[in-house]
Amino acid sequence: MSQQRHGNTPGNAGAVPAFPDLPEATIARLPEYLRALHNLAEAGSDTISSEGLAAAAGVNSAKLRKDLSHLGSYGTRGVGYDVTLLIDQIEYILGLDQRRAVALVGVGNLGHALAGYDGFASRGFRIVALFDADLEQVGKAINGLTVRHVGELRRAVVEDGITIGVISTPPSAAQGVADDLVAAGVTSILNFAPCVLSVPAGVDVRKVDLAIELQILSFHEHRKASLTALPGGLVGEGGNQEAVGS
Numbered sequence: 001m002s003q004q005r006h007g008n009t010p011g012n013a014g015a016v017p018a019f020p021d022l023p024e025a026t027i028a029r030l031p032e033y034l035r036a037l038h039n040l041a042e043a044g045s046d047t048i049s050s051e052g053l054a055a056a057a058g059v060n061s062a063k064l065r066k067d068l069s070h071l072g073s074y075g076t077r078g079v080g081y082d083v084t085l086l087i088d089q090i091e092y093i094l095g096l097d098q099r100r101a102v103a104l105v106g107v108g109n110l111g112h113a114l115a116g117y118d119g120f121a122s123r124g125f126r127i128v129a130l131f132d133a134d135l136e137q138v139g140k141a142i143n144g145l146t147v148r149h150v151g152e153l154r155r156a157v158v159e160d161g162i163t164i165g166v167i168s169t170p171p172s173a174a175q176g177v178a179d180d181l182v183a184a185g186v187t188s189i190l191n192f193a194p195c196v197l198s199v200p201a202g203v204d205v206r207k208v209d210l211a212i213e214l215q216i217l218s219f220h221e222h223r224k225a226s227l228t229a230l231p232g233g234l235v236g237e238g239g240n241q242e243a244v245g246s
């Protein structure tokens with residue numbers, strides 16, 4: 001996943017004296033730690049060592065300790081990190097305690113699958129509104145929501161308190177949809193359409209493109225094939241694990 005940054009990140013969030021200025025790479029890893037911590041909590045673990053959490057999150061433990069030190073979380077020597085406390089801290093920093101309202105625009109193949117996925121709620125988000133331009137789609141019910149015409153977008157953003165917009169329209173329509181979302185007051189956009197969006201300062205855009213991830217894996221396949229062809233081959237090479245979005 002890639003990100004377009006426009007303008008400043010939000011300032012002081014209130015409960016901490018100064019909102020920590022986190023490196024982007026740390027922000028990208030926090031959701032991995034959170035997912036691992038939730039799994040540990042469900043399995044009944046109260047505490048976890050940095051090595052244990054690093055292994056569960058698929059990162060190196062020195063990197064994890066550095067990341068968590070940005071949150072003021074150092075763990076206790078010989079005991080590790082308090083799982084519940086760390087979940088609360090990471091959820092607070094990511095703003096997930098606010099259960100943000102999300103609008104999804106473009107309810108075709110991809111949008112339909114996203115709208116039908118139940119897993120977002122447990123990760124801190126509510127998809128509260130679905131929009132499409134096609135009258136064939138308007139009125140359909142998906143996961144308890146009725147698809148509305150995109151012409152209602154601006155009013156719904158205000159009425160439903162929507163802060164994040166997901167675009168799953170064809171690329172030709174994505175810029176217009178982004179403009180409408182921004183005009184309505186949305187300041188964060190997740191774009192699945194394979195195009196670059198132009199947005200004003202203060203609006204954050206993240207782009208998801210599985211084809212790019214596959215192209216990167218294709219590069220690694222290509223590289224491995226060329227190394228195997230050399231004398232000595234791939235001996236000693238470690239695996240390479242990156243989450244989509246890192």
Ligand SMILES: NC(=O)c1ccc[n+]([C@@H]2O[C@H](COP(=O)([O-])OP(=O)(O)OC[C@H]3O[C@@H](n4cnc5c(N)ncnc54)[C@H](O)[C@@H]3O)[C@@H](O)[C@H]2O)c1
Binds near residue numbers: 134150
């Ligand atoms: N990021 C990824 O990994 C990934 C994977 C698959 C598809 N995609 C992209 O996601 C997008 C959707 O793909 P799909 O297969 O679901 O396409 P689709 O044609 O099935 O769905 C697109 C939907 O957008 C609607 N739409 C068109 N213009 C609109 C507008 N102005 N406002 C609101 N809705 C509008 C259409 O009516 C349709 O329902 C495409 O841009 C595609 O390239 C991305």
